Amino acid sequence: MQIIPVFIDKEIEPNDDLSELIIDSQDIHDGDVLIIAQKIISKQEDRIVELSSVIPSLLAEGISSEYEKNPKIMQLILNESKQIIRMDRGIIIVETNNGFICANAGIDESNVRNGFVTLLPLNSDLSAEHIRNDISKKTNKTVAVIISDTFGRPFRMGQTNCAIGISGMNPILDYAGTKDSFEKTLRVTAIAIADE
Template structure:
């Protein structure tokens, strides 16, 4: 498996066509897409292209946002944006852990003030699966190649330090691989094992994307083992009854 950072992609603005910039970057790097290639694209540029940027100066914080902001030492305007993207607050400590309107459980409902102008924040795309599918279709129309697309974001994890890439939207790839019934190295039959290749691929791409000044919003992954197909990122969600951390 090979990961290739796509460089020379300009700063994205609302209304920009990401597929065009990605194809231009591939051309500049003398890369031709192949069937079964995977494109992993950072959530931040997808949100910007979609116009999901909030100017905090336009936000009037609610009394609840002010109360929470005081408790966690956070700008209440930013807290108000987080609450607007939230179904439920699952933990309130030094940071907000929320169940987003999409169904993700993550810090601050995915609201991010990095890689955006000062005083502004990005919010998650409204439907990341749709974003991934739209990009996949546009690239197939231009190149004729059958690829997979993953929209990724960097999140923390319970009981572990350090952010890693997670898939938040997918197209052309099945999100889960079920190993039940297969044999392990000693001939034993697996009973419940499932793996999430889309998260593994997002994590691999995040090493190329970086978290600060790298300016690599997309990564090409080649020769990775995965199953092509239709699916939704929601297939990875645990129900509340099965989630031991909520």
């Protein structure tokens, strides 16, 4: 098994054949775990918004003036969120529509043309499953796919990668019921191997 970060040497466009681009970018073997950046998926699925097309609501205008946010981005944050968890110093922590707790609903201005932002995929697990199935059909290889994004952590500097979509593997390695080095039975230890 190899864990392979996917690098694609072209700007991804909506409806590009991602599985074909991935197959062309490296050798695929049975058991490989392919890690794909969320931004690639968002671009391919046309989860890109031109900010000039966004009309902020009064709520978005009010929050943005209080918390130093672009009101158009604030409107997108509201659109992509179930609830706001916390707002402080220009950072808006939300629960996204697909259940992630993150800053700004995952909306990102980096690695996209000026005046545009990317949104998180609508269903990253389904996106991973489609890519995995397509690669398996085209190569006759069994692979796993992880869609990864960077998340901040409370009270810690820096960001870390986190699996937001998975297909073809169990994302948790559960040690509950096994023994530790002193023969005590572990009860709750479960490692999020997809994030590692």
